[in-house]
Amino acid sequence: MKLEICILYPDLLNSYGDTGNASILAHRAKERGxxxxxxxxxxxxxxxxxIYDIVLMGGGQFxxxxxxxxxxxxxxxxxxxxxxxxxxxxLLICGAYQLAGEYYVDDHGEREDxxxxxxxxxxxxxxxxIVDIVVKDKEGHIYTGFExxxxxxxxxxLEPLGQVISGFGNNGEDGYEGCWFKNTIGTYLHGPxxxxxxxxxxxxxxxxxxxxxxxxxxxxxxxxxxxxAREDVMRKVGVAG
Amino acid sequence: MTxxxxxxLILLLSFRGGGSxxxxxxxxxxxxxxxxxxxxxxxxxxxxxxxxxxxxxxxxVKTLQANGLTVVNNAAGAxxxxxxxxxxxxxxxxxxxxxxxxxxxEVDEAYMRQITGMLTPEMIVVTNIxxxxxxxxxxxxxxxxxxxxxxxxxxxxxxILNGDESMLGNMPIPNACLYYGFEHHGKPExxxxxxxxxxxxxxxxxxxxxxxxxxxxxxxxxxxxHARPKLDYAVxxxxxxxxxxxxxxxxxxxxxxxxxxxxIYNAACAYAVADQLGxxxxxxxxxxxxxxxxxxxxxxxxxxxxTMKLLLIKNPAGCNQCIDTVVLDEDEVTLxxxxxxxxxxxxxxxxxxxxxxxxxxxxxxxxxxxxxxRAYDMAIRLKVAGLDRVNFTICKDYHExxxxxxxxxxxxxxxxxxxxxxxFRAYLVEKGYAKKI
Numbered sequence: 321m322k323l324e325i326c327i328l329y330p331d332l333l334n335s336y337g338d339t340g341n342a343s344i345l346a347h348r349a350k351e352r353g354x355x356x357x358x359x360x361x362x363x364x365x366x367x368x369x370x371i372y373d374i375v376l377m378g379g380g381q382f383x384x385x386x387x388x389x390x391x392x393x394x395x396x397x398x399x400x401x402x403x404x405x406x407x408x409x410x411l412l413i414c415g416a417y418q419l420a421g422e423y424y425v426d427d428h429g430e431r432e433d434x435x436x437x438x439x440x441x442x443x444x445x446x447x448x449x450i451v452d453i454v455v456k457d458k459e460g461h462i463y464t465g466f467e468x469x470x471x472x473x474x475x476x477x478l479e480p481l482g483q484v485i486s487g488f489g490n491n492g493e494d495g496y497e498g499c500w501f502k503n504t505i506g507t508y509l510h511g512p513x514x515x516x517x518x519x520x521x522x523x524x525x526x527x528x529x530x531x532x533x534x535x536x537x538x539x540x541x542x543x544x545x546x547x548x549a550r551e552d553v554m555r556k557v558g559v560a561g
Numbered sequence: 562m563t564x565x566x567x568x569x570l571i572l573l574l575s576f577r578g579g580g581s582x583x584x585x586x587x588x589x590x591x592x593x594x595x596x597x598x599x600x601x602x603x604x605x606x607x608x609x610x611x612x613x614x615x616x617x618x619x620x621x622v623k624t625l626q627a628n629g630l631t632v633v634n635n636a637a638g639a640x641x642x643x644x645x646x647x648x649x650x651x652x653x654x655x656x657x658x659x660x661x662x663x664x665x666x667e668v669d670e671a672y673m674r675q676i677t678g679m680l681t682p683e684m685i686v687v688t689n690i691x692x693x694x695x696x697x698x699x700x701x702x703x704x705x706x707x708x709x710x711x712x713x714x715x716x717x718x719x720x721i722l723n724g725d726e727s728m729l730g731n732m733p734i735p736n737a738c739l740y741y742g743f744e745h746h747g748k749p750e751x752x753x754x755x756x757x758x759x760x761x762x763x764x765x766x767x768x769x770x771x772x773x774x775x776x777x778x779x780x781x782x783x784x785x786x787h788a789r790p791k792l793d794y795a796v797x798x799x800x801x802x803x804x805x806x807x808x809x810x811x812x813x814x815x816x817x818x819x820x821x822x823x824x825i826y827n828a829a830c831a832y833a834v835a836d837q838l839g840x841x842x843x844x845x846x847x848x849x850x851x852x853x854x855x856x857x858x859x860x861x862x863x864x865x866x867x868t869m870k871l872l873l874i875k876n877p878a879g880c881n882q883c884i885d886t887v888v889l890d891e892d893e894v895t896l897x898x899x900x901x902x903x904x905x906x907x908x909x910x911x912x913x914x915x916x917x918x919x920x921x922x923x924x925x926x927x928x929x930x931x932x933x934x935r936a937y938d939m940a941i942r943l944k945v946a947g948l949d950r951v952n953f954t955i956c957k958d959y960h961e962x963x964x965x966x967x968x969x970x971x972x973x974x975x976x977x978x979x980x981x982x983x984x985f986r987a988y989l990v991e992k993g994y995a996k997k998i
Contacts, residue, residue, distance in 0.1 A: 330753040331766075335692055335700075339754055340914025340945070347945045360753050363766060381692070381700040381756075387764045450908070466909040510911045515941050545944070545955075549937035556902075556934075 321534055322355040323525065326372040328400070328416075329380070329388050330360045336468065338378025338413050340512040341521075345374060348521050352539050354529070363387065367396045369403035373528040379414030379469075379510065382427035389419060389432065397435040404437050409528045410504040413513065417498075417506040418442040418471050425471060438501050439478060442471040445492070452557050453487030453509060455497045463497075463517045464553040465509030473508075475499040481507055486557040503527055516550045518543045563591040564599070567650045581636050585643030588650060596642070599649035600680035603633065603664040606834060609673050609708065610688030610723070612879045613827045614640065616819065617688055618667040619855055620831035624848040625663055628840050633664040640667045642675055670704050673711030677718075684837070685712060685736075686721045686830060689777065690728045691878035692756045692915075694907030701728065701756055712736060721833050723826065724792045725777040728761055731787060739837065741794035741829040743773045751776065754877075754915055762787050774822055774885070775878045794833040799825055803890045813842055818852035820859055821886040823879070828852075857982045859886070862995050864966050869897070869973040873982050876907075877915035880976070884920050887974045893925040895973045897966065898943065899933035899981035906978040910935050913942045922947035930965045930973075932956040933981045959988040 325346060330339050342358045349356035361367050369375075380388065392400070400420075404410055418424040421434040424442040434441070448470045455463045463482060472491035480490070481498025489497030489508065498507035505520075507513060514521040522538050529536060554560070567588040588595045608618040615638075622634045635648035645666055654662075668676050670690075677685075690704050705728050712720065712734050722729045724740030732738075749769035751758060757776045759766050765784035772778035781788040798809040799822070806817045808825045810832050817828040828849050835845045854860045857873035872887070874880040887894075902910050921943075929952050931940045936955050944950050956962045962985070966973055977985055989995035 327753075331755065331758055334754045334915065335756070336909065337911030337914035340911070340942075343914070343945050362753070381702065383700065383702045383764070384759060387759055452908070466911060468909060510909060511938075512911055512914055515911075515914070515938065515945075542950075545937045545940050549935070549941060552935060552937060 321529070321532075322357065323349050323374065323528060324357055324359065324372045325374045325376065326359045326361055326367075328367070328375060328377040328396070329362050329391075331362050332384040332388050333378045333380035333415060335381050335384075336379045336414065336510040337512050338376070338510060341376050341378075341411060341514045344512065344514040344521055345525060348518065348541065349525055351541055354525070363391045367399050369399050369406075369408070372403070373409065373532060374524055375400070375403060375408070375410040377410075377412050377416035379416065385415045385419070386426065388415075389426075392419065392435055397437075401435060401437045404502060404504045407502045408531060409524050411513070411524065412438070412504065412506045414469055414508055414510065417508065418473060420506060421473065438499065438504070438506050440473055440475045440499060440506065442473040445470050445472045449488040449492060451487050452553050453489065453497065454485040454554055454557055454559055455482035455487075455489065455509075456485050457482035461519065462550065462554070463509065463513070463520065464550045465511035465513050465516065467508040468510065469508050473506075475506075481505060486559050503531075516546055516553070518546045563588050563595055564650055564653050564655075566591065567647075568653065571647065571651055581639040581647055582641070582643040583647075584650060585646030588646050589643060594679070596646050596649065596676075596679040599646065599653060600664065603662050604838075605664045605666060605680055605682040606684045606686060607666050607668050607673070607676065607682045608686045608688070609668045609670050609711075610686075611670065611691040611693050611704065611876065612882075613688040613823060613830075614667040615855060616824065616858060617686065617827040617830050618665050620827060620849060620852055621686075621834050622665045623852065624831060624835040624840055624845050625665065625838070627844050627848040630661070630663050633662070633666075635666055640669045641672045642679075645676065670707050673707055674714065677711045677714035682715050682718045684721055684834060685715060685718045686834060687723065687726075687729055688826065688830060689723050689726045689878075690757070691775065691876055693876045694909070694912065702761075705761070709734070719837065721830060721837065723777070723830065724789055725773055725779065727767060727776065727780045727787070727789070728757055730790050738790070739793040739833060740790050741826075741833045742789070742792045742796070743771070743778070744792060744795040744797050745771060748772070749778065752917065760785060760787055773826075774882065777826075794829055794836070796825060796829050801886075801889055803886065813846065815846055816850040818850050819854050820889075821882055823882040857977070857986070862989060864963065864973075864989075864994050867966055867969055867973055869966060869975050871975050871977065871982065871986070874916075874976050874978055877912055880913075880916040883976060884917060888920050888924055890924070890974075893927050893971050895928045895930065895966070895969045895971045896921060896926055896948075897930040897932075897962065897973050897975040898939045899962070899975065899977040899985055900931075900935045900939040901933045901978045901981040902935050903980040905980050910938045913939065918943055918946035918948075926952060927971050928965075928969060929953045930956060930962060932959070932962045933978070959985055963988075963992065
């Protein structure tokens, strides 16, 4: 039993600590005695979606994101779409979340076709949304992180990751943050997201293992620091726990 | 008249302590062209770049002073227009009209355009462009554009540039350029998590002959030909220790009195500037060897029986350099981390995942003390990096931090973000452990 974790474009989409999500997943797997390996796949590499159990893609600077967009359009985008459509586990953050949609707007204000992986779209906002964010999902579960984006994303009929309690979320208008599509999560949460939201990390590990045919209960870990870190953010933005 | 009023203001404020940008703000209100007037008659050296500004400027100042020159310079951190105006007014000689006066000014990257619009620098020094706190400064390409525009305001300035910084090579500008950097150091191994490794001009991934650290090294773009320029000041050998370094710069043996590979860059830069200003090599050598740690740059503070070294961590590249210097220590150590998320620290703490704290897990670590407003975020990062959680003490305030430090039997390395450093240091001053700066 081994988890194969893939970071797409870690050398390009690396400005906001999102690659830390892979380290967190590997750490939490290993704590339960589950082997985990982190693979880096970038421009010069091939992407074989069969190999991976979890795919992660984060946010980057505009200069680098344009390189990623070109490479995805040329080859890997179709493969990533097939991976997501097959119901495998993926986490697409910020720039990757926008890129995976139907269309988005680049740094020159030009509308660009997205990869059509998620039925969402993004348009440019008036000013950058840079703030700590607190989100509550429909089960009342709280997620915290940090958002830093100009684009406003609209998710149509998709289920959001949660309702925004503090911050902007997808677009600062409809009160939603992120989206669920099959076993893929699109979100604006940096932090990295899995650092303070271990339940989400464990859901990814458990689901990925189930898809491999290992149905198991994950042993609980001591997440007291994670809970305390989440409370620090909530206290800071002035929302009750 | 403006200068006179402001000088009195500086004097008044000095009784109260602090306040280095306020007088400049007042002076600019009274006369918006004040800096042009103040800088007249000075040979001005501007020092900018993401990391190393304060230390490099200080090294240049010390070298010029060792040569008997009077030098105007701004206090660490006061590197935006008002702080720079304050520095000039503070040293303004009403009667002394001697020529050969120097000003070595550290300038925030975003303020460079404004400053070069107000005065005519003799030299512009650019140390590097790393990603900084992205919620504050924006992207590295934006910083590059700021610097480029600033240089375009100053076509006669001689440029002293880090040749190993791919963002700074072969810029589309007419200025005379001199480059410093490392020759043959380090295998071309690069962490995936590094910025600026795709060509500035054509976005192809660079090939590297060698890497010193981060993305700094001997780069070459196979697609458009953008490659490292020939080095005018080359570091060919280095020997590192936790307290200082030895380096061979243009075949001259130099001791650098402050530790870390990044300080060899700073020293090579200061060497180039001083050499270009005609300072004798022997004076440069003496001055670099005597270089002392500045505020938060491996500054040593005694807490009862323990020695604590304070390290300022601001961004992934700078933090990695601190980590790489600390791991040179082969003895058992205590590690202390203070993480804040105020504006000056970067409000997004996720940057700590872009620094390689994993390297610390290979040290002999007896205890990990964590504090600051985002102590738990830091603790999680260190746990994921492989430090053993049974060794952790998480503190809710500086009193607990100091008590924990006193209980240690090993010396302490303290990694602190900017506002954690200033408030922690103020606390140490209050308790009598550190001197006020």
